[in-house]
Amino acid sequence: MSSVGFLTMAMGILRLVLMIGSFQEEGKQQMTITMIAMMTVREVMF
Numbered sequence: 001m002s003s004v005g006f007l008t009m010a011m012g013i014l015r016l017v018l019m020i021g022s023f024q025e026e027g028k029q030q031m032t033i034t035m036i037a038m039m040t041v042r043e044v045m046f
Contacts, residue, residue: 003045010041 017034 006041006045010038014038 014034017030020030
């Protein structure tokens, strides 16, 4: 998978989590999970 495809997928997941988080009380927890996921993706990419 190319880095561009990876980035697009990551952004899609991020948007999905943000949408879900805005409808739920535990939005802060999901933001933390998203940040960890994004950092993991960054490590995989580079």
